[in-house]
Amino acid sequence: MLSVIIVSYNTRGVTLECLRKVLASKNIDLEVMVVDNASSDGTVEAIEKQYKDIGILRNKTNLGFAGANNQGMKIAKGEKFLLLNSDCFVEPVTLAKIYKLDLDVVGCKLLNKDGSVQPSWGYFPTLRRILQLMLFVDNFPVIRKFIDSIHVRDVSRYESQLEVDWVTGAFVMVKRDVFEKVGGIDEKYFMYGEEMEWMYRIKRAGFKVWYSPVATAIHLLGASSSNRAPAVTGEMKGWIYWFSKHNSGFEQKILPWVILKGCILRIFLKPKLSSYYAQAISEIIGRRTG
Incomplete structure:
Protein backbone atom coordinates (compact mmCIF):
# COMPACT_ATOMS: atom_id res chain seq x y z
CA MET A 1 0.00 0.00 0.00
CA LEU A 2 1.09 3.55 -0.77
CA SER A 3 0.40 6.23 1.83
CA VAL A 4 -0.14 9.61 0.15
CA ILE A 5 0.55 12.57 2.44
CA ILE A 6 -0.69 15.97 1.28
CA VAL A 7 0.15 19.11 3.27
CA SER A 8 -2.25 22.02 2.86
CA TYR A 9 -2.16 25.64 3.93
CA ASN A 10 -4.90 27.94 2.62
CA THR A 11 -5.04 26.11 -0.71
CA ARG A 12 -8.62 24.85 -0.66
CA GLY A 13 -9.19 24.85 -4.42
CA VAL A 14 -5.97 23.16 -5.46
CA THR A 15 -6.08 20.73 -2.53
CA LEU A 16 -9.53 19.53 -3.60
CA GLU A 17 -8.28 19.13 -7.18
CA CYS A 18 -5.16 17.33 -5.96
CA LEU A 19 -7.34 14.89 -4.00
CA ARG A 20 -9.63 14.35 -6.98
CA LYS A 21 -6.64 13.41 -9.13
CA VAL A 22 -5.16 11.11 -6.48
CA LEU A 23 -8.45 9.30 -5.89
CA ALA A 24 -8.79 8.70 -9.64
CA SER A 25 -5.58 6.63 -9.58
CA LYS A 26 -5.73 3.15 -11.10
CA ASN A 27 -4.21 -0.21 -10.13
CA ILE A 28 -2.90 0.77 -6.71
CA ASP A 29 -3.96 0.41 -3.07
CA LEU A 30 -3.90 3.83 -1.41
CA GLU A 31 -4.09 5.42 2.01
CA VAL A 32 -4.69 9.16 1.57
CA MET A 33 -4.30 11.75 4.28
CA VAL A 34 -4.22 15.54 4.43
CA VAL A 35 -2.19 17.37 7.06
CA ASP A 36 -3.63 20.87 7.30
CA ASN A 37 -1.41 23.61 8.71
CA ALA A 38 -4.10 25.76 10.33
CA SER A 39 -5.77 26.92 7.12
CA SER A 40 -8.31 29.73 7.47
CA ASP A 41 -9.92 29.35 4.03
CA GLY A 42 -12.21 26.42 4.79
CA THR A 43 -9.91 23.74 3.38
CA VAL A 44 -10.68 21.18 6.07
CA GLU A 45 -14.43 21.76 5.98
CA ALA A 46 -14.48 21.39 2.19
CA ILE A 47 -12.53 18.12 2.34
CA GLU A 48 -14.80 16.73 5.04
CA LYS A 49 -17.83 17.60 2.93
CA GLN A 50 -16.58 16.10 -0.34
CA TYR A 51 -14.36 13.21 0.77
CA LYS A 52 -15.63 11.19 3.71
CA ASP A 53 -12.83 8.60 3.68
CA ILE A 54 -9.86 10.97 3.68
CA GLY A 55 -7.84 11.07 6.89
CA ILE A 56 -7.29 14.64 8.11
CA LEU A 57 -4.79 15.92 10.66
CA ARG A 58 -5.82 19.42 11.65
CA ASN A 59 -3.00 21.46 13.17
CA LYS A 60 -3.69 24.46 15.38
CA THR A 61 -0.60 26.24 14.05
CA ASN A 62 1.40 26.14 10.82
CA LEU A 63 4.10 23.52 11.34
CA GLY A 64 5.64 24.06 7.93
CA PHE A 65 6.51 21.47 5.29
CA ALA A 66 8.82 19.43 7.51
CA GLY A 67 6.66 19.24 10.63
CA ALA A 68 3.47 18.42 8.76
CA ASN A 69 5.03 15.70 6.60
CA ASN A 70 6.72 14.16 9.63
CA GLN A 71 3.32 13.97 11.31
CA GLY A 72 1.92 12.12 8.34
CA MET A 73 4.80 9.68 7.99
CA LYS A 74 4.67 8.76 11.68
CA ILE A 75 1.12 7.43 11.38
CA ALA A 76 1.16 6.23 7.76
CA LYS A 77 0.42 2.53 7.26
CA GLY A 78 1.85 1.97 3.79
CA GLU A 79 5.05 0.20 2.75
CA LYS A 80 5.94 3.41 0.90
CA PHE A 81 5.09 7.05 1.53
CA LEU A 82 4.40 9.69 -1.12
CA LEU A 83 4.90 13.29 -0.06
CA LEU A 84 2.74 15.27 -2.45
CA ASN A 85 2.29 19.04 -2.58
CA SER A 86 -1.31 20.18 -2.64
CA ASP A 87 -0.62 21.97 -5.95
CA CYS A 88 0.71 18.82 -7.63
CA PHE A 89 -1.70 16.92 -9.88
CA VAL A 90 -1.06 13.28 -10.83
CA GLU A 91 -2.26 11.31 -13.84
CA PRO A 92 -4.40 8.16 -13.29
CA VAL A 93 -1.36 5.89 -13.81
CA THR A 94 1.30 8.04 -12.11
CA LEU A 95 1.13 6.46 -8.68
CA ALA A 96 1.01 2.86 -9.90
CA LYS A 97 4.00 3.41 -12.18
CA ILE A 98 6.16 5.08 -9.55
CA TYR A 99 5.14 2.55 -6.87
CA LYS A 100 6.37 -0.37 -8.99
CA LEU A 101 9.92 1.01 -8.98
CA ASP A 102 11.99 -0.78 -6.34
CA LEU A 103 13.88 2.36 -5.31
CA ASP A 104 14.61 3.80 -1.86
CA VAL A 105 13.63 7.36 -2.76
CA VAL A 106 12.32 8.52 -6.12
CA GLY A 107 10.78 11.58 -7.73
CA CYS A 108 8.84 11.65 -11.00
CA LYS A 109 9.02 13.97 -14.00
CA LEU A 110 7.29 17.22 -13.07
CA LEU A 111 5.71 19.43 -15.69
CA ASN A 112 4.57 23.03 -15.66
CA LYS A 113 0.96 23.79 -16.50
CA ASP A 114 1.94 24.38 -20.15
CA GLY A 115 3.55 20.94 -20.39
CA SER A 116 7.17 22.10 -20.25
CA VAL A 117 9.64 20.30 -18.00
CA GLN A 118 9.97 21.72 -14.50
CA PRO A 119 13.41 21.39 -12.83
CA SER A 120 13.00 18.95 -9.96
CA TRP A 121 16.38 17.46 -9.07
CA GLY A 122 19.90 18.61 -8.45
CA TYR A 123 23.12 18.42 -6.48
CA PHE A 124 23.77 19.24 -2.84
CA PRO A 125 24.79 22.84 -2.05
CA THR A 126 28.51 23.59 -1.81
CA LEU A 127 30.31 26.93 -1.86
CA ARG A 128 31.21 26.42 -5.51
CA ARG A 129 27.68 25.50 -6.53
CA ILE A 130 26.16 28.39 -4.61
CA LEU A 131 28.68 30.77 -6.17
CA GLN A 132 27.96 29.58 -9.72
CA LEU A 133 24.23 29.97 -9.06
CA MET A 134 24.56 33.46 -7.59
CA LEU A 135 26.82 34.55 -10.48
CA PHE A 136 24.37 33.28 -13.13
CA VAL A 137 26.79 30.64 -14.44
CA ASP A 138 23.86 28.20 -14.50
CA ASN A 139 22.01 30.51 -16.90
CA PHE A 140 24.15 29.70 -19.93
CA PRO A 141 22.49 26.85 -21.90
CA VAL A 142 25.75 25.33 -23.15
CA ILE A 143 27.31 25.32 -19.68
CA ARG A 144 24.26 24.03 -17.81
CA LYS A 145 24.34 20.82 -19.86
CA PHE A 146 27.49 19.73 -18.09
CA ILE A 147 27.81 21.35 -14.66
CA ASP A 148 26.57 19.92 -11.38
CA SER A 149 24.13 22.64 -10.35
CA ILE A 150 22.03 22.83 -7.21
CA HIS A 151 19.02 23.06 -9.53
CA VAL A 152 19.56 21.17 -12.79
CA ARG A 153 17.67 23.15 -15.44
CA ASP A 154 18.80 21.57 -18.70
CA VAL A 155 15.70 19.69 -19.89
CA SER A 156 17.73 17.11 -21.82
CA ARG A 157 18.85 15.73 -18.45
CA TYR A 158 15.25 14.83 -17.57
CA GLU A 159 14.75 12.10 -20.18
CA SER A 160 16.45 9.17 -18.41
CA GLN A 161 16.24 7.56 -15.00
CA LEU A 162 19.32 8.32 -12.94
CA GLU A 163 20.65 8.46 -9.41
CA VAL A 164 20.77 12.03 -8.10
CA ASP A 165 21.59 13.92 -4.92
CA TRP A 166 18.06 15.16 -4.24
CA VAL A 167 14.59 15.43 -5.75
CA THR A 168 11.99 18.03 -4.92
CA GLY A 169 9.64 17.44 -2.01
CA ALA A 170 6.68 18.40 -4.20
CA PHE A 171 6.52 14.74 -5.29
CA VAL A 172 8.77 12.21 -3.61
CA MET A 173 8.17 8.56 -2.76
CA VAL A 174 10.10 7.10 0.18
CA LYS A 175 10.25 3.53 1.43
CA ARG A 176 9.09 3.03 5.01
CA ASP A 177 12.40 1.49 6.08
CA VAL A 178 14.26 4.61 4.90
CA PHE A 179 12.13 6.78 7.18
CA GLU A 180 12.47 4.33 10.07
CA LYS A 181 16.27 4.24 9.80
CA VAL A 182 17.04 7.89 8.98
CA GLY A 183 14.15 9.66 10.69
CA GLY A 184 12.11 12.52 9.35
CA ILE A 185 12.77 15.92 7.85
CA ASP A 186 14.63 18.45 10.01
CA GLU A 187 11.90 20.65 11.50
CA LYS A 188 14.28 23.57 12.02
CA TYR A 189 13.65 24.15 8.35
CA PHE A 190 10.23 25.76 7.92
CA MET A 191 10.01 25.83 4.14
CA TYR A 192 12.54 25.63 1.26
CA GLY A 193 15.59 23.35 1.18
CA GLU A 194 14.55 20.84 3.81
CA GLU A 195 14.21 17.95 1.35
CA MET A 196 17.83 18.45 0.23
CA GLU A 197 19.14 18.09 3.76
CA TRP A 198 16.89 15.09 4.44
CA MET A 199 18.16 13.34 1.33
CA TYR A 200 21.74 14.14 2.27
CA ARG A 201 21.20 12.19 5.50
CA ILE A 202 19.36 9.46 3.58
CA LYS A 203 22.31 8.98 1.22
CA ARG A 204 24.80 9.05 4.10
CA ALA A 205 22.82 6.18 5.63
CA GLY A 206 23.50 4.10 2.51
CA PHE A 207 20.25 4.57 0.59
CA LYS A 208 19.94 5.92 -2.95
CA VAL A 209 17.87 8.78 -4.37
CA TRP A 210 16.55 8.58 -7.91
CA TYR A 211 14.84 10.66 -10.54
CA SER A 212 12.59 8.73 -12.94
CA PRO A 213 10.61 9.98 -15.95
CA VAL A 214 8.43 6.84 -16.10
CA ALA A 215 5.60 8.85 -14.53
CA THR A 216 4.60 12.50 -14.69
CA ALA A 217 2.68 15.06 -12.64
CA ILE A 218 1.80 18.72 -13.10
CA HIS A 219 3.13 21.08 -10.43
CA LEU A 220 1.67 24.58 -10.24
CA LEU A 221 4.54 25.91 -8.07
CA GLY A 222 4.00 27.94 -4.94
CA ALA A 223 0.23 27.87 -4.53
CA SER A 224 0.62 28.16 -0.77
CA SER A 225 3.08 31.07 -0.98
CA SER A 226 1.65 34.45 -1.94
CA ASN A 227 4.89 36.00 -3.21
CA ARG A 228 8.44 35.10 -4.16
Missing part, protein backbone atom coordinates in the same frame (compact mmCIF):
# COMPACT_ATOMS: atom_id res chain seq x y z
CA ALA A 229 10.18 36.79 -1.24
CA PRO A 230 9.86 33.75 1.08
CA ALA A 231 11.33 31.50 -1.63
CA VAL A 232 14.30 33.80 -2.23
CA THR A 233 15.16 34.29 1.43
CA GLY A 234 14.09 30.78 2.43
CA GLU A 235 16.52 29.02 0.12
CA MET A 236 19.40 31.21 1.29
CA LYS A 237 18.53 30.66 4.94
CA GLY A 238 18.46 26.97 4.15
CA TRP A 239 22.00 27.11 2.81
CA ILE A 240 23.22 28.82 5.97
CA TYR A 241 21.53 26.25 8.19
CA TRP A 242 22.88 23.40 6.04
CA PHE A 243 26.43 24.72 6.38
CA SER A 244 25.99 25.02 10.16
CA LYS A 245 25.22 21.28 10.26
CA HIS A 246 27.50 19.80 7.63
CA ASN A 247 30.35 22.18 6.71
CA SER A 248 33.53 23.51 8.27
CA GLY A 249 33.71 26.69 10.34
CA PHE A 250 35.68 28.38 7.56
CA GLU A 251 32.98 27.65 4.99
CA GLN A 252 30.30 28.84 7.41
CA LYS A 253 32.07 32.21 7.62
CA ILE A 254 32.53 32.55 3.86
CA LEU A 255 28.98 31.64 2.84
CA PRO A 256 27.17 34.84 3.99
CA TRP A 257 29.58 36.96 1.95
CA VAL A 258 29.03 34.81 -1.13
CA ILE A 259 25.30 35.35 -0.66
CA LEU A 260 25.80 39.09 -0.10
CA LYS A 261 27.82 39.58 -3.30
CA GLY A 262 25.32 37.52 -5.26
CA CYS A 263 22.34 39.48 -3.92
CA ILE A 264 23.97 42.81 -4.75
CA LEU A 265 24.69 41.62 -8.30
CA ARG A 266 21.10 40.43 -8.70
CA ILE A 267 19.68 43.72 -7.45
CA PHE A 268 21.33 45.44 -10.42
CA LEU A 269 20.75 42.72 -13.02
CA LYS A 270 17.20 41.78 -11.98
CA PRO A 271 15.60 45.09 -10.93
CA LYS A 272 12.08 43.61 -10.90
CA LEU A 273 13.19 41.26 -8.12
CA SER A 274 15.43 43.76 -6.34
CA SER A 275 13.13 44.09 -3.34
CA TYR A 276 13.37 40.34 -2.70
CA TYR A 277 17.16 40.36 -2.73
CA ALA A 278 17.26 43.49 -0.57
CA GLN A 279 15.05 41.67 1.91
CA ALA A 280 17.40 38.69 1.81
CA ILE A 281 20.36 40.95 2.62
CA SER A 282 18.44 42.51 5.50
CA GLU A 283 17.20 39.22 6.96
CA ILE A 284 20.27 37.07 6.43
CA ILE A 285 23.34 39.29 6.32
CA GLY A 286 22.01 42.04 8.58
CA ARG A 287 20.97 39.59 11.26
CA ARG A 288 24.36 37.89 11.27
CA THR A 289 26.39 41.10 11.40
CA GLY A 290 24.09 43.28 13.47
